Amino acid sequence: xxxxxxxxxxxxxxxxxxxxxxxxxxGTSNPNLYWYRQAAGRGLQLLFYSVGIGQISSEVPQNLSAxxxxxxxxxLSSKKLLLSDSGFYLCAWSGPGRLGQxxxxxxxxxxx
Amino acid sequence: AQKxxxxxxxxxxxxxxxxxxxxxxxxxxxxxxxxxxxxxxSGELVFLIRRNSFDEQNEISGRYSWNxxxxxxxxxxxxxxxxxxxxxxxxxxxxxxxxxxxxTFGSGTQLTVLP
Numbered sequence: 382x383x384x385x386x387x388x389x390x391x392x393x394x395x396x397x398x399x400x401x402x403x404x405x406x407x408g409t410s411n412p413n414l415y416w417y418r419q420a421a422g423r424g425l426q427l428l429f430y431s432v433g434i435g436q437i438s439s440e441v442p443q444n445l446s447a448x449x450x451x452x453x454x455x456x457l458s459s460k461k462l463l464l465s466d467s468g469f470y471l472c473a474w475s476g477p478g479r480l481g482q483x484x485x486x487x488x489x490x491x492x493x
Numbered sequence: 494a495q496k497x498x499x500x501x502x503x504x505x506x507x508x509x510x511x512x513x514x515x516x517x518x519x520x521x522x523x524x525x526x527x528x529x530x531x532x533x534x535s536g537e538l539v540f541l542i543r544r545n546s547f548d549e550q551n552e553i554s555g556r557y558s559w560n561x562x563x564x565x566x567x568x569x570x571x572x573x574x575x576x577x578x579x580x581x582x583x584x585x586x587x588x589x590x591x592x593x594x595x596x597t598f599g600s601g602t603q604l605t606v607l608p
Contacts, residue, residue, distance in 0.1 A: 415595075423582060425598045469536055481528050481588060482596050484538040 383408035387472050387485040394492055400445075400459040402488050404472030407453065412474040414455040415482060416447055420468040431455060467492045495520040497587050499599035506575050507607050514570040514602045516585030522546075526588040527561065527568040528596070533581045544568060575606045 384407045394400060406412050416428040427440045429447035437447050444463050448456045455472060469489050473482040496519040506512045518527065529541040542552065544561050552559050556573045572579055585599040 423601045423603070425584065425601075427595065430595060471536075471538065473538075480526050481540060481543050481586075483540060484530075487536040489536070 383474070383483065385472060385474055385483060385485040387488050389488060390486065391489045392491070394462050394490065396464055396492055397461050400457070400462050400466070402457040402470055404455040404485055405453055406474045409474065409476045411452060412476040414449060415473040416455065416457050417471040417473065418468045419471060429457070462492045464492050466490065495587050495589060495597045497585050497597050497599035499585055499602050501602045503603040503605070505605045505607060508577060509574050511571060511573050512575050512604065514583050514604065516568045516570065516599060518566050518568065518587045520587060520589060522589050524590045528586040528588065529559065529570050530584045530586065531581045532584065538584070577606050577608055580604060580606045
């Protein structure tokens with residue numbers, strides 16, 4: 382069965398510091414991978430998605446970037462965090478034979 | 494462009510009451526899929542159900558049931574005999590056929606079940 386991991390679970394960072402959030406998927410090959418942000422407690426905003434290694438599509442221009450160095454690894458980064466980057470970050474995957482997206486446990490980021 | 498509307502921002506019910514969460518979608522595609530996810534206080538989105546556009550049969554799973562009506566573009570979710578553990582934010586989502594398989598989410602409905 383497939384599982385998706387995210388870390389860290391929580392993170393408190395000062396403004397201007399760098400960021401690296403990691404997501405890995407097990408039990409599947411060549412998944413589509415997604416990064417979402419959930420701010421203000423509810424709405425889900427798609428930030429990036431990837432259909433393969435090195436292939437990243439950005440949905441919203443922002444202070445963040447994403448990379449996919451390996452088939453089942455997806456990384457969300459920032460060189461300098463802003464206060465507005467605070468939120469709950471969710472990674473998700475989708476793949477052949479399983480319609481829909483399946484989410485990781487999320488990372489709660491607080492920028493102070 | 495596709496859109497999902499969950500008009501109910503917050504709902505409060507007392508335990509054992511039935512509650513229906515509304516979802517209305519918009520799309521010009523003829524092939525699409527609809528989903529419901531549950532987000533408990535822990536934050537993780539839990540997949541509940543998927544429905545195909547060509548299958549309007551309603552579905553029941555325990556206390557959960559889903560009513561899909563293409564004529565009104567609605568995919569409503571009913572919890573029967575609600576329990577405190579049902580308290581969560583519930584999201585409806587739409588998926589169009591395509592290579593990237595991107596989901597369009599509604600804004601969510603916060604359900605609070607009071608003891």
